[in-house]
Amino acid sequence: QQQVKQSPQSLIVQKGGISIINCAYENTAFDYFPWYQQFPGKGPALLIAIRPDVSEKKEGRFTISFNKSAKQFSLHIMDSQPGDSATYFCAAGDTDKLIFGTGTRLQVFP
Amino acid sequence: GAVVSQHPSRVICKSGTSVKIECRSLDFQATTMFWYRQFPKQSLMLMATSNEGSKATYEQGVEKDKFLINHASLTLSTLTVTSAHPEDSSFYICSAQVPGANVLTFGAGSRLTVL
Numbered sequence: 001q002q003q004v005k006q007s008p009q010s011l012i013v014q015k016g017g018i019s020i021i022n023c024a025y026e027n028t029a030f031d032y033f034p035w036y037q038q039f040p041g042k043g044p045a046l047l048i049a050i051r052p053d054v055s056e057k058k059e060g061r062f063t064i065s066f067n068k069s070a071k072q073f074s075l076h077i078m079d080s081q082p083g084d085s086a087t088y089f090c091a092a093g094d095t096d097k098l099i100f101g102t103g104t105r106l107q108v109f110p
Numbered sequence: 111g112a113v114v115s116q117h118p119s120r121v122i123c124k125s126g127t128s129v130k131i132e133c134r135s136l137d138f139q140a141t142t143m144f145w146y147r148q149f150p151k152q153s154l155m156l157m158a159t160s161n162e163g164s165k166a167t168y169e170q171g172v173e174k175d176k177f178l179i180n181h182a183s184l185t186l187s188t189l190t191v192t193s194a195h196p197e198d199s200s201f202y203i204c205s206a207q208v209p210g211a212n213v214l215t216f217g218a219g220s221r222l223t224v225l
Contacts, residue, residue, distance in 0.1 A: 034213070034214075036216070041219070041221070042218055042219060043114075043116070043203045043205075043216040043217050043218045043219040044154065044203070044216045045216065046213060046214070046215070046216075049213065089153060089154065096142070096159075096207075097144075097156070097159070098156070098214065099156075100153045100154045100155075101153060102152070102153045103151075103152070103153050105151075
C-alpha cells in the first residue's frame with residue numbers, strides 16, 4: 001500500500017498554542033518524511049524533514065516526532081502564530097518519489 | 111538556495127487548445143523533475159517523473175498523450191496539456207531534486223483554467 005494518512009483535516013489554534021498534525025504511512029521501505037507548508041496559490045515549501053534513523057528533529061518552532069515501529073510521524077508547531085496559517089502536507093517515500101498526505105488546513109487566530 | 115521557477119503562473123485557454131507549462135531549475139541542474147496536479151483543497155497527486163534525455167515515467171491513470179512531458183535539458187522540463195478540456199483545469203506543480211542535498215524543491219505552481 002502506498003497511502004499516507006493525515007489528520008486532522010483542519011485545525012484551529014489560538015496564537016501561542018501548539019499545533020499538532022499527525023501522519024501514518026504503510027510502506028516500511030520509505031526512508032524520507034518531509035513536511036511541506038503551502039499558502040493559497042503557491043507551491044509547497046519544505047518546512048522540515050526527518051529520516052527514520054532519528055526519533056525527533058527540531059528546527060526553531062517546528063518539531064517532527066517519528067515512531068518507526070508504529071509507522072507514524074507528527075509535526076508540532078510551538079507558539080503558533082497567525083502567519084503559520086496555511087495548509088500543511090506530510091509526505092513519505094524517498095527523494096525519487098513522494099506520496100503526499102491529504103493535507104491539514106491550519107488557522108491560527110490572534 | 112535552490113530555486114525552481116514555473117511559467118506561466120496562470121493561464122486561461124479555450125477548450126481544444128494546447129497549453130505548455132515550463133519548469134526551470136534556476137541555480138542547479140536537475141536530472142529528474144516531477145509533475146503534480148492539485149485540485150482545490152486537495153493533496154498533490156504525482157502525474158509523472160521527468161527524466162532528462164529520456165521518456166517520462168507516468169503514474170497509473172495519467173494519459174501520456176494528454177499530458178506530454180519533455181525534459182530536453184538539465185534545467186528545463188515542460189508539461190504540455192494537449193486538447194485541453196474544462197476537466198483539465200487544475201493547479202499544476204513541478205518539483206526538482208537538488209543534487210547532493212537529497213531534497214525536493216517545488217515550483218510556485220501554474221493554475222490552468224480551460225473555458
